[in-house]
Amino acid sequence: MTDMVGFDRDFSLGELLSTRDADELCRTLTALLGTPVAMLDERCNAFGSAAHVVGGCRTPLVLELEPVGFLEADCPQDSLSGAARTVRWGLLSRARLRMVSDLHLEAVRADYAKLQQQNEALKASEAKYRELAATLDAKVKEQIKIIDERQLQLYQAERLASIGQLAAGVAHEINNPLGFISSNLSAAERYLQSLEDLRSVVPSTDWQARDLDFLFKDFVELLKDSRVGIDRIARIVKDLKGFSSVDQPEEQVVDLNAQLETLLTVLVGQKPPSITLSTDFAPLPPLLCLPGHLNQAFLNILQNALLAVGDGGIVTVHTRTDGTSISVEVTDTGPGIPDEIRARIFDPFFTTRGVGSGTGLGLTVARDIILAHSGTVTVICPPHGGTRVTVNLPV
Amino acid sequence: MPEFERETNRLTFKLVYYGPAQGGKTTNLMQLHELAGAQMKGELMTLETQHDRTLFFDLLPLGFRTASGLTIRLRLFTVPGQVAHDGTRKAVLSRADGVVFVADSQRTQATNNGESFQNLSENVARVGLDFERLPLVVQFNKRDLRDILSVEDIHERYAGAPWPLLFASAIDGRGVRETFTELLHGVWRRYADDLGLVTEHGLDEASFVTAAGGEAT
Numbered sequence: 098m099t100d101m102v103g104f105d106r107d108f109s110l111g112e113l114l115s116t117r118d119a120d121e122l123c124r125t126l127t128a129l130l131g132t133p134v135a136m137l138d139e140r141c142n143a144f145g146s147a148a149h150v151v152g153g154c155r156t157p158l159v160l161e162l163e164p165v166g167f168l169e170a171d172c173p174q175d176s177l178s179g180a181a182r183t184v185r186w187g188l189l190s191r192a193r194l195r196m197v198s199d200l201h202l203e204a205v206r207a208d209y210a211k212l213q214q215q216n217e218a219l220k221a222s223e224a225k226y227r228e229l230a231a232t233l234d235a236k237v238k239e240q241i242k243i244i245d246e247r248q249l250q251l252y253q254a255e256r257l258a259s260i261g262q263l264a265a266g267v268a269h270e271i272n273n274p275l276g277f278i279s280s281n282l283s284a285a286e287r288y289l290q291s292l293e294d295l296r297s298v299v300p301s302t303d304w305q306a307r308d309l310d311f312l313f314k315d316f317v318e319l320l321k322d323s324r325v326g327i328d329r330i331a332r333i334v335k336d337l338k339g340f341s342s343v344d345q346p347e348e349q350v351v352d353l354n355a356q357l358e359t360l361l362t363v364l365v366g367q368k369p370p371s372i373t374l375s376t377d378f379a380p381l382p383p384l385l386c387l388p389g390h391l392n393q394a395f396l397n398i399l400q401n402a403l404l405a406v407g408d409g410g411i412v413t414v415h416t417r418t419d420g421t422s423i424s425v426e427v428t429d430t431g432p433g434i435p436d437e438i439r440a441r442i443f444d445p446f447f448t449t450r451g452v453g454s455g456t457g458l459g460l461t462v463a464r465d466i467i468l469a470h471s472g473t474v475t476v477i478c479p480p481h482g483g484t485r486v487t488v489n490l491p492v
Numbered sequence: 493m494p495e496f497e498r499e500t501n502r503l504t505f506k507l508v509y510y511g512p513a514q515g516g517k518t519t520n521l522m523q524l525h526e527l528a529g530a531q532m533k534g535e536l537m538t539l540e541t542q543h544d545r546t547l548f549f550d551l552l553p554l555g556f557r558t559a560s561g562l563t564i565r566l567r568l569f570t571v572p573g574q575v576a577h578d579g580t581r582k583a584v585l586s587r588a589d590g591v592v593f594v595a596d597s598q599r600t601q602a603t604n605n606g607e608s609f610q611n612l613s614e615n616v617a618r619v620g621l622d623f624e625r626l627p628l629v630v631q632f633n634k635r636d637l638r639d640i641l642s643v644e645d646i647h648e649r650y651a652g653a654p655w656p657l658l659f660a661s662a663i664d665g666r667g668v669r670e671t672f673t674e675l676l677h678g679v680w681r682r683y684a685d686d687l688g689l690v691t692e693h694g695l696d697e698a699s700f701v702t703a704a705g706g707e708a709t
């Protein structure tokens with residue numbers, strides 16, 4: 098009965114007193130007062146076997162504010178009130194006992210539920226710690242690896258930045274002399290035209306004896322060649338400046354094709370003429386990236402490919418997109434990479450080439466940069482030969 | 493939600509005095525027993541104690557009858573403040589319709605106040621009450637003592653809180669009735685509409701508060 102209701106409910110007379118107890122109380126009171134005493138419930142119905150006392154007076158039995166029952170007897174009100182006080186005192190004791198024991202029950206239940214909860218929590222945390230202990234070693238190693246990589250990235254980022262500064266400095270230094278050589282050339286071309294006027298002044302025998310026709314013709318040719326050379330230098334300087342944007346750490350939205358194009362112009366001048374560099378570009382969506390860093394990554398990959406192919410080799414750059422990512426494939430017709438080495442090519446300081454030909458960091462840097470762009474690099478050596486490096490970058 | 497018994501036409505509010513041990517909850521009820529001018533006032537029932545510290549609860553029944561014939565009862569309980577009796581405290585708090593939080597103004601008790609208040613909010617949730625909607629007033633008791641937080645300090649600390657703040661010295665009865673009055677206002681505002689106290693029983697806020705033993709403002 099105490100299961101659903103709280104300790105703080107109201108107790109009826111029946112809950113506090115059995116009818117047998119009531120009968121005994123009434124008998125005792127009857128003997129004490131010398132007149133029949135009856136007990137009534139809160140609705141004034143006889144409680145127990147003692148019958149209504151017709152014509153008697155009533156006194157309420159109040160525990161809190163309102164009567165839980167009445168005593169009824171044909172006797173002076175004073176005596177009845179005294180009897181009621183005694184009965185009330187007994188009822189109140191019972192009510193208190195009931196309340197306290199019910200409350201105790203409720204509290205114990207609550208405590209038990211809480212204990213169970215704590216026990217569950219304890220078990221869960223114990224399991225968690227056990228699992229943690231088991232994986233701690235692996236986790237530490239993993240963290241060390243991450244820290245190592247971050248350090249390398251940091252080192253590379255600084256290195257790239259200083260290369261960028263150097264490149265920018267060189268480009269700036271070359272630009273100045275380039276400017277005056279270019280304007281000097283223009284002046285020289287004008288002067289040459291003026292010198293041609295000498296033809297009408299110099300006797301033709303002298304002219305021919307000194308082969309001045311050839312001289313003038315060759316002079317024009319020389320200046321023209323120089324002009325071509327200067328333009329080429331100017332273009333390279335411009336590319337160098339573009340490439341050197343590695344010192345700009347801000348992200349930019351770029352067309353990756355245009356970036357690769359710039360990179361290739363730089364490379365065309367460096368590669369042996371017998372090697373063919375070809376492109377197969379598909380239109381690409383704009384890419385938010387660190388252009389300088391990506392340039393460096395692709396430069397490293399391309400340089401590797403160029404070193405891998407021999408005379409008559411071909412290096413091809415494909416770009417593709419599926420809308421959500423961009424893939425850049427660099428294929429070469431070189432000998433391919435043996436399996437046991439392929440697993441290590443991204444390791445720092447790993448190189449198959451002789452000392453002095455490179456730091457062995459090229460591909461490591463490339464991979465780190467691409468990972469930093471949330472991209473992936475895979476290297477495949479198809480059975481028909483060559484190597485294919487695929488870079489995937491999310492748009 | 494207050495309990496309405498149709499057959500006896502009786503409405504019962506359960507109001508609970510909550511707070512840190514020795515804060516003065518029992519003292520509040522003892523003083524209210526003297527001061528409250530309610531139409532009906534029962535005895536203060538103090539359950540077993542241990543060196544003056546409540547082990548179970550105290551209960552003070554107050555009440556009045558409306559002209560419409562409705563009996564309104566207010567049963568004021570105290571909880572045991574001692575940390576160890578959390579199970580009992582939670583059981584006493586169950587089904588509460590309003591709460592007075594009795595804090596101890598002494599500087600040394602600031603942490604206990606905070607922990608007890610935290611405990612109140614947790615237990616309110618555990619017994620399925622809505623802390624946001626529960627009528628609650630905060631009483632800073634023991635203003636008669638020396639080393640207490642200043643009124644400004646307390647107002648500052650509770651600046652963002654929505655509950656009425658009251659200051660009391662329960663030991664000499666100061667602020668006890670005012671605190672109870674403030675709770676009665678909160679209870680009225682929260683339940684009067686839901687229970688149709690105005691429309692069906694012709695009550696208004698001021699007469700409700702006065703009849704229940706609060707001070708008319």
Ligand SMILES: Nc1nc2c(ncn2[C@@H]2O[C@H](COP(=O)(O)OP(=O)(O)OP(=O)(O)O)[C@@H](O)[C@H]2O)c(=O)[nH]1
Pocket residue numbers: 511512513514515516517518519520544545546547570571572573574633634635636637660661662663664
């Ligand atoms: N000086 C001073 N003492 C007070 C005041 N109110 C209560 N006390 C005293 O503080 C002590 C504790 O008061 P209680 O009312 O028993 O405290 P409680 O909150 O019921 O304590 P628990 O039952 O343990 O939770 C008693 O000695 C009181 O006399 C007050 O306003 N000023």
Ligand SMILES: [Mg+2]
Pocket residue numbers: 517518519544545546570571572573
């Ligand atoms: Mg107490």
